[in-house]
Amino acid sequence: MRGKIIVAISAFLLLCTSNAAGQNLIADPGFEIWDGNQGFSPFTLAPLTYWYTANGTADHHHVDIMSGSNLTGLEPCPLGEGNTWCGYPYEGGGVLGCWKGNGPDGSKEWAGTQLLEPLVPGDCYEISFWIQNKKDNPNSLYETNHWGVFFSQTQFPTFNANLADFSTMADHWVTCEQVIGGSEWQQVTFAYTASEDFQYMYIGYMGNVANSTFTAANDDYLLGFYVWIDQVIVEHVDVDVPPTQTICRGDGVQLDFTSNYPLSWTDGIVTDTTRSIWVSPEVTTTYYVEATGNMGCTKLDSVIVEVLQPVMVDYPAIVCPATEPFRLEPEAPAGTWTGAGIIDAAAGLFDPSLTGPGLAEALFTAADDCADDFTMLIEVAPIPEVTITTDLSEGCWPLTVTFTDESPNPAEAYTWDFGDGETSQDAGSVQHTFTNAGAYGLGLTLTHFPNCTVSYEQVNEIRVYEPPVAAFSYTPEKPDLINNEVQFTDISSGNTYQWSWDFGDLSGSSHPTPLHTYATPGAYQVRLRVTSEGHCVDSIQQTLLVDNAVRMYIPNAFSPNDDGRNDRFQVGYIGQLMEYQMTVFNRWGGLVFQSDDPLLGWDGKAHNGQLAETGVYTYIIEYLLLPATPTGEEVREKEMGDVLLLK
Known part of the structure; x- marks a missing residue:
């Protein structure tokens, strides 16, 4: 018989190792467990086993301690007289006495205890204690609210409990709103949702004085409020349920729920308060169980x-x-396999050629346990289509091309054939560099999964061109400012169709054989960039030196007769002159004229201002040629000759 062994599990069995739902987390709720000795102020809680002084000097009273002091024992006394040292506990023999000084900075007396187990964050706890106002004398009445508890991660407060702003710690404490007045024992109750896994609890006056409601006789700062506290209870409202149960279809299981509080359960359809149920759902079902506190x-x-x-x-x-x-x-x-494509039911042998593309479904039925049944879905994909992209389709060698498989179903193994004798097994995307001109077709074999292999081939997919080699010549070989017109000629190799010249003087040309004139001497970086078939580009740069040069035009005669023609002996020139000086001598070697301005010629007059005699005069012209480059050398030139003065 197929199936699973079903066991009825009760949540009660789970309680052996944890606190039962609803158990009091206070080990000594009535302040009864002590060593029998009388504690003395400020350590009156020291003899207690589970309670300690958390702040101030809280008091322990017990019927077995000698009476007569508000720090020791108890005895019968009339109510309504403001006696803090006599009376009887609400229950048992022990009681806690807590003081709250009058005024906003009045001291607080807190008792502390470690909880039997940490609080569970997010869970709700029901808290109660009995409290009696001991300052009940109508003629000197002190009564207030805000007696409560504070939960903490530490044994003692990490803050000044007397002066702290409790509004910033609102998730740590709860306090009563009703004023604890009169003379009788009263019970205060709270519902508290834990914000952390607190381990300790303090009890006494809580909250900010500014928010409290109180009566303080004569508003005496030396006096204050005093209460007795007894039977402190902190109960966790909880419910225990079994762990997840697993059954086969058609089987059932018993569920037992445990709580110290009333509870109800529902599966979304049925709602009941039964604590033990037998269920046999058809599908996986969640049963929600809720305990409700008091x-x-x-x-x-x-x-x-x-x-x-x-x-x-x-x-x-x-x-x-x-x-x-x-x-x-x-x-x-x-077990047994069934479904389309199954050719061996016992072995589960599947033939995808019988189903074709699509989602095939095969059911396995186990021979023994239904937990082993399953349905397997097999995706039979069509023969994959292949999409290969390239980032380049042509270019100059060396040409690096990236081939990418953009198929929706990437393969597990690749063999790329680049058509130039080179191959690669890189997956998905591969780079290859072609080093020779030509047209190359790509071949690709893709193995998507065992025995599912496709081939892909492209013809003349990549065209690789021979790149040009840029070169140029120019004439004259040594240009200067006299011969400053330079003829450039492209002598690049390759099928070039585009030229870009940069003559080095902020001018250029797109002609294959441009003619360019240089206006100043210097070393010019001439660059040629050529483009050939396939947008292949190369460039070359040469240094062209244009030297400085001067050509002089010196007349051999002049007639200073003011007829407007040849009235001055003046030099004409082409080029750049520096440190120019012209000197004219008569036939006896006497100086008759001198100038350092090439634009200022000799007007034929002697030093006395009179027109010089007709005859032949000797001139000397000196000047400096600057170098074409900063590193070149200066050249000093001299021109000498005769000039005839006519009248």
Whole structure:
């Protein structure tokens, strides 16, 4: 018989190692457990086993301690007289006495205890204690509210409890709103939702004085409020449920729920308060169980009854109709396979060629346990289409091209054939550099999964061109400012069709044989950039030196007769002159004229201002040629000759 062994599990069995839902987390709620000795101020709580002084000097009173002091024992006394040292506990023999000084900075007396277990963040706790106002004399009445508890991670407060702003710690404490007046014992109750996993609790006056309601006789700062506290209870509203239960279809299981509080459960359809139920759902169902406390706290928990259905599993790989038959799950237990494509029911042998592309479904039924049943989904993909992209389709060698497989189903293995004798097994994307001109077709073999292989081929996909080699010549070989017109000629190799010249003087040309004139001497960086077939580019740069040069035009005669023609002996020139000086001598070697301005010629007059005699005069012209480059040398030139003065 197929199935699972079903066991009825009760949540009660789970309580052996934890506190029962609703157990008091205060180890000594009535301040009864002590060593029998009388404690003395300020350590009156020292004899207690579970309680200690958390702030101030809280008091322990007990019927077995000698009476007569508000720090020691108890005895009968009339109510309504403001006696803090006599009276009887609400229950048992012990009681806690707590003081709150009058005024905004009045001291607080707190007792502290470690909880039996840390609080559960987010869970609700029901808190109560009995309290009696001991300052009940109508003629000197002190009564107030805000007696409560404070939860902490530390044994003692890490702040000044007397002066702290409690509004900043609102998630740590709860306090009563009613004024604790009169003379009788009163019970205060709270519902508190834990914000942290607190381990300690303090009890006494809580909160900010500014928010309290109180009566203080004569508003005497030397006096204050005093109460007795007894039977402190902190209960966790909780419910225990069984762990997740797993059953086969058609089976059932017993669920037992445990709580010290009233509870109800629901599966979303049925709602009941029965604490033990037998369920047999058809599908996996969650049963929600809620315990409700006496002070408004609730705790919701749940248990899942999992009904085993044949689980859906995916075959871990994609196959295609070309894949050879294969076993779906070699590790499956004994059982039977059914469904399209199954050619061996016992072995689970599947042939995808029988199903074609699509989602095939094969059901495995285990021979023994329904938990082992499952349905396997096999994705039979069509023969994959292949999309290969390239970032470049042509260019100059060396040409590096990136080939990328952008198919929707990437392959597991690749073999790239670049058509130039080189191959690669890189996956998905590959780079290859072509080093020779030509047209290359790409071949690609893709193995998507075992026995599912496709081939891809492109013809003349990549065209690789021979790059040009830039070169140029120019004439004259040594230009200067006299011969400053330079003829450039492109002598690049390759099928060039575009030229870009930069003559080095902020001018250029796009002509293959440009003619360019240089206006100043210097060393010019001439650059030629050529473009050939396939947008292949190369460039070359040469240094062209244009030397400085001067050509003089010196007349051999002049007639200073003021007829407007040849009235001056003046030099004409081409080029750049520096440190120019012209000197004219008569035939006896006497100086008759001198000038350092080439634009200022000799007007034929002697030093006395009279026109010089007709005859031949000798001139000397000196000047400096600057170098074409900063590193060149200066050259000093001299021109000498005769000039005839006519009248």
